[in-house]
Amino acid sequence: MKSIVFIEKNPVTGKLRNVSIELTHKAYTLSNPLKGEVVGVFAGDALPGNSDELFRFGMSRLLYFIDARLKHLHSIAFKHIFVEMIRSEEPDIVLFGATHTGRDIAPLIASSLKTGLTADCTQLYIKDYKDKGKILYQVRPAFGGNILATIITPDHRPMMASVREGVMLLPEERLNHPVKMEPFTIDFDESWVKSEFLSVIPKVKKVDFGSANIIISGGAGVGSAENFRLIRDLANALKGEVGASRAAVDFGFAEKDHQIGQTGSVVRPKLYIACGISGQIQHRAGMEESQKIIAINKDSEAPIFNIAHMGIVGDLNEIIPVMLRYLKEEG
Amino acid sequence: MQKIVVLAKQVPDTANITGNAMKEDGTVNRAALPAIFNPEDLNALEMALTIKDKIGGEVIVITMGPPKAAEILKHSLYMGADRVMLITDRKFAAADTLATSYVLAETIKQIGNVDLVLAGRQAIDGDTAQVGPQVADKIGFNQITYVSALKEFNDNYLIVERDGEVQTEVIKTGYPALLTITSQVNTPRYPNCRRMLQYFRADLRENFSDSDKLAAEANVWVIPTLSLDNLKLDEDRCGLKGSPTKVHKIKSIMLKGGDLKIYGTGQTDIKQLVRDIMKVYVEVN
Numbered sequence: 078m079k080s081i082v083f084i085e086k087n088p089v090t091g092k093l094r095n096v097s098i099e100l101t102h103k104a105y106t107l108s109n110p111l112k113g114e115v116v117g118v119f120a121g122d123a124l125p126g127n128s129d130e131l132f133r134f135g136m137s138r139l140l141y142f143i144d145a146r147l148k149h150l151h152s153i154a155f156k157h158i159f160v161e162m163i164r165s166e167e168p169d170i171v172l173f174g175a176t177h178t179g180r181d182i183a184p185l186i187a188s189s190l191k192t193g194l195t196a197d198c199t200q201l202y203i204k205d206y207k208d209k210g211k212i213l214y215q216v217r218p219a220f221g222g223n224i225l226a227t228i229i230t231p232d233h234r235p236m237m238a239s240v241r242e243g244v245m246l247l248p249e250e251r252l253n254h255p256v257k258m259e260p261f262t263i264d265f266d267e268s269w270v271k272s273e274f275l276s277v278i279p280k281v282k283k284v285d286f287g288s289a290n291i292i293i294s295g296g297a298g299v300g301s302a303e304n305f306r307l308i309r310d311l312a313n314a315l316k317g318e319v320g321a322s323r324a325a326v327d328f329g330f331a332e333k334d335h336q337i338g339q340t341g342s343v344v345r346p347k348l349y350i351a352c353g354i355s356g357q358i359q360h361r362a363g364m365e366e367s368q369k370i371i372a373i374n375k376d377s378e379a380p381i382f383n384i385a386h387m388g389i390v391g392d393l394n395e396i397i398p399v400m401l402r403y404l405k406e407e408g
Numbered sequence: 409m410q411k412i413v414v415l416a417k418q419v420p421d422t423a424n425i426t427g428n429a430m431k432e433d434g435t436v437n438r439a440a441l442p443a444i445f446n447p448e449d450l451n452a453l454e455m456a457l458t459i460k461d462k463i464g465g466e467v468i469v470i471t472m473g474p475p476k477a478a479e480i481l482k483h484s485l486y487m488g489a490d491r492v493m494l495i496t497d498r499k500f501a502a503a504d505t506l507a508t509s510y511v512l513a514e515t516i517k518q519i520g521n522v523d524l525v526l527a528g529r530q531a532i533d534g535d536t537a538q539v540g541p542q543v544a545d546k547i548g549f550n551q552i553t554y555v556s557a558l559k560e561f562n563d564n565y566l567i568v569e570r571d572g573e574v575q576t577e578v579i580k581t582g583y584p585a586l587l588t589i590t591s592q593v594n595t596p597r598y599p600n601c602r603r604m605l606q607y608f609r610a611d612l613r614e615n616f617s618d619s620d621k622l623a624a625e626a627n628v629w630v631i632p633t634l635s636l637d638n639l640k641l642d643e644d645r646c647g648l649k650g651s652p653t654k655v656h657k658i659k660s661i662m663l664k665g666g667d668l669k670i671y672g673t674g675q676t677d678i679k680q681l682v683r684d685i686m687k688v689y690v691e692v693n
């Protein structure tokens with residue numbers, strides 16, 4: 078079972094995106110028990126600064142193609158290059174990060190290869206299927222997160238799937254695969270460049286969930302944008318990051334970058350404090366893997382209590398100020 | 409500008425799922441869900457109409473779906489679409505994105521002289537965001553996904569903003585091109601009253617009684633339908649047959665019970681909670 082992982086870098090920092098590392102490890106856990114290797118594929122204007130990292134998570138080779146024109150997302154060019162790389166490797170599995178880049182290119186590639194692609198998977202595993210031998214089982218939420226569907230691609234190769242950042246966990250241990258970088262040759266056809274990038278404006282990133290051990294999130298129950306200060310104060314006191322439900326974002330209490338859930342970020346902090354959040358399925362999709370969940374909600378029936386480890390049933394306007402006072406006392 | 413094709417889908421309103429939306433066996437009870445115009449497809453239609461209003465062109469809305477999907481086509485006519493088409497056939501059922509994009513792409517090729525195709529970024533039932541790019545691949549158009557603003561357009565090119573995750577890209581493209589549109593782009597217009605009067609009887613041919621058919625034809629109330637045979641499609645590439653992905657199983661999401669410790673709201677209880685938080689806090693830092 079050979080896997081290919083689409084390797085992506087953050088165009089602003091020039092470093093690997095976390096999802097590429099997460100998927101390398103995931104591919105390793107799928108392929109290695111079946112004596113298959115994990116091959117990375119990369120195209121761009123320069124290799125990611127820390128590509129060596131990949132070999133410590135189970136990649137055995139990295140195929141790359143470098144060309145200055147690939148600084149920008151010329152979808153058609155990327156499609157041709159990756160289709161060639163995939164054809165030359167004949168993998169069973171191809172994994173993409175479900176980033177705005179992955180979601181742009183992966184469907185083009187699946188269409189060219191006439192194979193299946195399952196978007197935003199939350200679980201991937203290999204099992205026998207009828208007389209087809211071992212295949213990839215791809216679990217993903219559908220219908221606005223209300224159902225979980227297991228999708229298979231029994232008769233086509235490769236079996237392609239995308240996964241969002243933060244969904245697959247990284248192991249503690251590191252591997253020691255030899256670094257094998259392999260330049261890939263392809264005639265770059267000028268006609269693949271169809272867009273002109275007039276300017277690129279980096280987004281100021283205000284939220285960093287990736288490195289936060291603690292996240293304090295506010296929902297519609299916070300009541301107003303001014304009141305959301307309570308959430309920020311609590312986050313400051315605990316040196317945590319501020320999260321929000323979609324309702325809180327829709328009401329303008331917090332900016333979209335803070336949204337956690339199916340259409341926001343997926344987080345797994347050590348501690349997640351949900352304040353005035355009911356815990357609808359789409360919100361839980363982004364946080365239920367947190368190690369400890371604390372819920373503050375005035376409705377004892379709120380579904381958030383079904384996944385919380387500690388809870389207070391009460392008004393957050395009364396509870397959070399007291400918490401802040403004791404936090405100060407405890408230092 | 410020659411023709412602008414808008415890809416639109418009727419979807420179950422997944423944002424308003426109620427208790428009876430799931431059947432006992434864990435499958436979706438589609439009948440219990442209201443069917444709506446996929447929200448971002450309305451933004452795509454609005455963009456097409458904005459372009460047409462300024463530089464002309466014919467706006468054609470197409471959808472592949474069951475006869476009921478004609479409802480969104482009627483709505484498109486109310487908003488200002490020049491033409492609509494329902495692509496419908498039992499053999500299209502259970503299509504995944506590869507099979508869907510094959511049917512849509514063939515339709516676009518047969519419409520001919522299309523300069524611009526606009527799709528929603530994603531449909532809220534599957535959230536795959538794959539159909540747009542897969543149509544672009546099959547018709548050989550340039551593609552720009554996640555379009556978040558329309559900056560400038562004329563008969564030779566258009567300039568849009570693309571919402572990348574870490575950056576916003578300002579991109580210029582000539583025609584032909586396919587764009588996928590996010591809800592940030594615009595606010596879809598309301599149906600136009602005059603057009604509502606004009607098209608309120610619009611429907612599929614089969615739904616007119618024999619005596620009304622002539623009048624319906626004469627007044628262009630008939631929403632044209634296209635089938636597998638009309639489009640001369642390869643049956644092996646349509647519907648379930650043409651779909652490499654299969655749904656193996658479906659389960660509705662159940663809440664898992666946690667080991668919940670509930671604190672009271674008295675001062676000492678909150679103090680205890682803070683102490684317990686501090687314990688976790690010390691462990692993690």
Ligand SMILES: Cc1cc2nc3c(=O)[nH]c(=O)nc-3n(C[C@H](O)[C@H](O)[C@H](O)COP(=O)(O)OP(=O)(O)OC[C@H]3O[C@@H](n4cnc5c(N)ncnc54)[C@H](O)[C@@H]3O)c2cc1C
Pocket residue numbers: 221222295296297298299321322323324325336337338339340341342352353354355356357358359360363373374375376379391392393394422423424532
């Ligand atoms: C396709 C789709 C994608 C979605 N994606 C996301 C997503 O990514 N993230 C997300 O969060 N949601 C998402 N949603 C929306 C989700 O379904 C819910 O609507 C949303 O999570 C609700 O947010 P909330 O819990 O803040 O608000 P509500 O459900 O309104 O809950 C507010 C809670 O606050 C409590 N409360 C009120 N006042 C107080 C008070 N003074 N003190 C304490 N508690 C109080 C109430 O008891 C209630 O439980 C999505 C929906 C759809 C259909």
Ligand SMILES: Nc1ncnc2c1ncn2[C@@H]1O[C@H](COP(=O)(O)O)[C@@H](O)[C@H]1O
Pocket residue numbers: 415416417446448449470471472473505508512526527528529530531532534535536537538539540
């Ligand atoms: N059956 C369909 N008929 C017409 N357009 C569709 C259909 N399915 C998807 N689309 C278009 O493709 C976009 C993305 O859909 P999806 O890949 O299902 O998320 C939608 O917003 C529509 O513009």
